[in-house]
Amino acid sequence: MEPLRRLDRAVACPLPLANVDTDQIIPARFMKQPRQAGYGGFLLHDLRFGPDGAALGLSLDDPARAGAGVLVARRNFGGGSSREAAVYALVDFGVRCVVAPSFGDIFASNAVNNGLLPAVVSEADAERLIAALEGGLDRLSVDLEACRIEGLPEPVSFSVDPVWRTKLLNGWDDLDLTLSHADAIRAWAEADAERRRWARPSSSC
Amino acid sequence: MPRTLVDKLWDQHAILTREDGETLIWIDRHFVHEGSHHAFAKLKSRGARVARPDLTFGVADHYVPTRGRAGPIPDEGVRRMVEQLTENTGLHGVHLFGLDDPRQGIVHVVGPEQGLTLPGLTVVCGDSHTSTHGAFGALAFGIGASEVAHVLTTQTLWQRKPKRMRISVEGPLTPGVGAKDIALTWIARLGADGAQGHAIEYAGSAVRALSMEGRLTLCNLSIEGGGRCGMVAPDETTLAYLRGRPYAPAGEAFERAAGDWLALAGDADAAFDREVSFRGDEIAPTVTWGTNPGDALPIDAAVPDPERIADPGRAAHARDALAYMDLRPGQPLTGIRIDRVFIGSCTNARIEDLRAAAAVLAGRTARVPGLVSPGSSLVKRQAEEEGLDRIFVEAGLDWVESGCSMCVGMNGDLLKPGERSASTTNRNFKGRQGPGSRTHLMSPAMAAAAAVAGHLADARPMLAGRL
Ligand code: SF4
Numbered sequence: 001m002e003p004l005r006r007l008d009r010a011v012a013c014p015l016p017l018a019n020v021d022t023d024q025i026i027p028a029r030f031m032k033q034p035r036q037a038g039y040g041g042f043l044l045h046d047l048r049f050g051p052d053g054a055a056l057g058l059s060l061d062d063p064a065r066a067g068a069g070v071l072v073a074r075r076n077f078g079g080g081s082s083r084e085a086a087v088y089a090l091v092d093f094g095v096r097c098v099v100a101p102s103f104g105d106i107f108a109s110n111a112v113n114n115g116l117l118p119a120v121v122s123e124a125d126a127e128r129l130i131a132a133l134e135g136g137l138d139r140l141s142v143d144l145e146a147c148r149i150e151g152l153p154e155p156v157s158f159s160v161d162p163v164w165r166t167k168l169l170n171g172w173d174d175l176d177l178t179l180s181h182a183d184a185i186r187a188w189a190e191a192d193a194e195r196r197r198w199a200r201p202s203s204s205c
Numbered sequence: 206m207p208r209t210l211v212d213k214l215w216d217q218h219a220i221l222t223r224e225d226g227e228t229l230i231w232i233d234r235h236f237v238h239e240g241s242h243h244a245f246a247k248l249k250s251r252g253a254r255v256a257r258p259d260l261t262f263g264v265a266d267h268y269v270p271t272r273g274r275a276g277p278i279p280d281e282g283v284r285r286m287v288e289q290l291t292e293n294t295g296l297h298g299v300h301l302f303g304l305d306d307p308r309q310g311i312v313h314v315v316g317p318e319q320g321l322t323l324p325g326l327t328v329v330c331g332d333s334h335t336s337t338h339g340a341f342g343a344l345a346f347g348i349g350a351s352e353v354a355h356v357l358t359t360q361t362l363w364q365r366k367p368k369r370m371r372i373s374v375e376g377p378l379t380p381g382v383g384a385k386d387i388a389l390t391w392i393a394r395l396g397a398d399g400a401q402g403h404a405i406e407y408a409g410s411a412v413r414a415l416s417m418e419g420r421l422t423l424c425n426l427s428i429e430g431g432g433r434c435g436m437v438a439p440d441e442t443t444l445a446y447l448r449g450r451p452y453a454p455a456g457e458a459f460e461r462a463a464g465d466w467l468a469l470a471g472d473a474d475a476a477f478d479r480e481v482s483f484r485g486d487e488i489a490p491t492v493t494w495g496t497n498p499g500d501a502l503p504i505d506a507a508v509p510d511p512e513r514i515a516d517p518g519r520a521a522h523a524r525d526a527l528a529y530m531d532l533r534p535g536q537p538l539t540g541i542r543i544d545r546v547f548i549g550s551c552t553n554a555r556i557e558d559l560r561a562a563a564a565v566l567a568g569r570t571a572r573v574p575g576l577v578s579p580g581s582s583l584v585k586r587q588a589e590e591e592g593l594d595r596i597f598v599e600a601g602l603d604w605v606e607s608g609c610s611m612c613v614g615m616n617g618d619l620l621k622p623g624e625r626s627a628s629t630t631n632r633n634f635k636g637r638q639g640p641g642s643r644t645h646l647m648s649p650a651m652a653a654a655a656a657v658a659g660h661l662a663d664a665r666p667m668l669a670g671r672l
Contacts, residue, residue, distance in 0.1 A: 021497065024636065
């Protein structure tokens with residue numbers, strides 16, 4: 001995974017909606033596709049395009065904001081389904097950071113596993129950022145080391161779970177770390193098989 | 206230190222805890238489905254194998270057709286999804302409850318039904334409604350594809366311990382009110398993100414009195430209030446359900462396990478980070494009016510007026526939801542006409558749910574078309590033995606095979622744009638049942654009542670003398 005330290009003057013888009021669930025981030029019908037071709041075109045598909053395929057004028061599709069790297073939304077972004085495809089759609093579109101007052105739990109951990117930063121700000125700061133972006137501001141810098149968003153006259157601080165921050169800063173993948181504990185896992189599993197004999201599926205099937 | 210149920214489950218699965226507080230936990234059961242193809246692709250790219258195929262089970266549910274099962278699947282994309290699961294599970298020696306298996310069904314119905322889900326286990330699946338399995342006193346939660354790949358490779362997962370929350374319902378529920386109504390009521394009170402970061406334990410006499418089916422419905426909906434997992438402490442109801450299940454321990458082994466399971470109940474003086482309580486008699490049959498499960502109200506209420514909601518964010522949400530749902534402020538909920546009914550999904554398609562819907566529909570005719578899709582092929586068979594299928598068919602509804610079906614529409618069972626459904630599912634999100642679809646969530650009895658009336662309706666008068 002690519003480390004994320006600082007996004008410098010990234011194109012930023014407002015998404016002034018609460019409860020943008022993962023069904024909206026990527027509608028289910030697109031999830032049959034393998035990842036290779038990229039999921040960016042499916043991002044927020046039904047909010048962006050009408051049934052006839054015409055763009056509905058979301059700021060994401062404003063040519064002046066092409067290549068957005070940062071989205072700012074209202075509370076409970078990414079609630080609902082565990083589909084990691086929602087994160088693929090954001091990442092493949094080019095988004096590296098979503099700023100919101102709160103995130104769905106599963107979405108947030110999926111995000112971090114794909115190098116996407118879920119930056120939590122206060123409701124008031126989210127509103128200030130959205131207002132500025134709607135008012136014409138089109139770039140924000142996100143500094144993960146300082147946990148700070150720059151672009152307004154005063155920087156806005158955000159929070160992110162410290163473990164996730166370390167992971168994002170270093171581009172770490174859990175799997176390599178876990179495999180380094182292989183012996184501990186094996187020893188634990190052997191002892192546990194004695195402790196909880198009932199935990200294995202019954203072999204009568 | 207006194208411990209709650211989740212503390213005990215956590216302690217029993219913690220392999221090691223890092224300095225930063227992340228704990229590596231052992232996973233006892235891992236369910237995969239058609240949507241797990243991203244994770245299998247990751248395994249392939251690393252050249253990795255499934256570490257514990259004996260603890261991994263595949264279920265075909267998300268994309269399976271609910272009609273014409275005998276022939277090949279006509280839609281190529283859908284067929285590919287089902288075939289891919291067969292290939293991936295076959296390649297890694299994982300048992301699959303596939304399309305042709307008489308035990309096939311929705312993963313969250315099959316796991317409990319087969320006795321694969323047991324108290325005291327950690328259960329994960331790449332599906333957010335894995336919270337369902339917590340009904341047995343298991344630590345069960347949904348995960349994303351990267352985490353699925355991690356579990357497949359290592360049978361473990363890095364997790365941060367969740368905060369503890371208890372939702373208690375004390376005193377009896379009134380007749381015609383059930384687990385779905387409890388869930389929609391608490392989610393409406395706390396909001397769709399009300400339980401974020403928390404493991405929920407459901408308690409109180411009304412919860413204890415619920416059957417396993419009811420507890421499964423309640424835990425299923427935990428995620429809709431933002432909780433990643435929900436659970437009920439194991440008791441005699443749990444044990445009675447599990448005795449004789451195919452994959453559960455048998456005979457003496459069962460009785461020994463039962464001792465361990467009953468000991469999982471939280472200590473009387475254990476503290477929770479957050480407590481919420483309800484009285485059983487303040488819960489009414491509840492339906493949703495908006496675009497997330499927190500937009501719910503008792504059936505005798507009216508559509509809310511955004512102008513009278515003080516919080517600007519909530520008012521904006523309500524305005525947007527009413528526009529999408531094509532509803533007027535102040536309109537009585539019972540007046541909302543529907544086009545279609547769907548009785549199914551991992552939330553409400555177990556045998557008890559079908560019985561409740563049939564109790565309303567017996568001898569009556571549905572005014573709108575609809576689908577009844579049982580939670581598993583075994584539930585389907587049992588319902589047919591009880592004659593419930595005839596009640597549905599005589600009422601004019603379609604009795605189809607088991608799968609996720611119109612809950613998510615991945616198999617092609619969809620509403621048309623603008624159509625409105627009374628649905629026993631779990632998500633009334635925009636477009637969930639198809640682009641432009643409008644979904645009202647409710648219990649099986651309430652969905653059946655809506656089918657009979659042609660509009661949202663109180664099931665209680667229709668159930669009089671029938672319960
Ligand atoms: S029935 Fe619906 S919610 Fe349940 S597992 Fe299937 S798609 Fe998910």
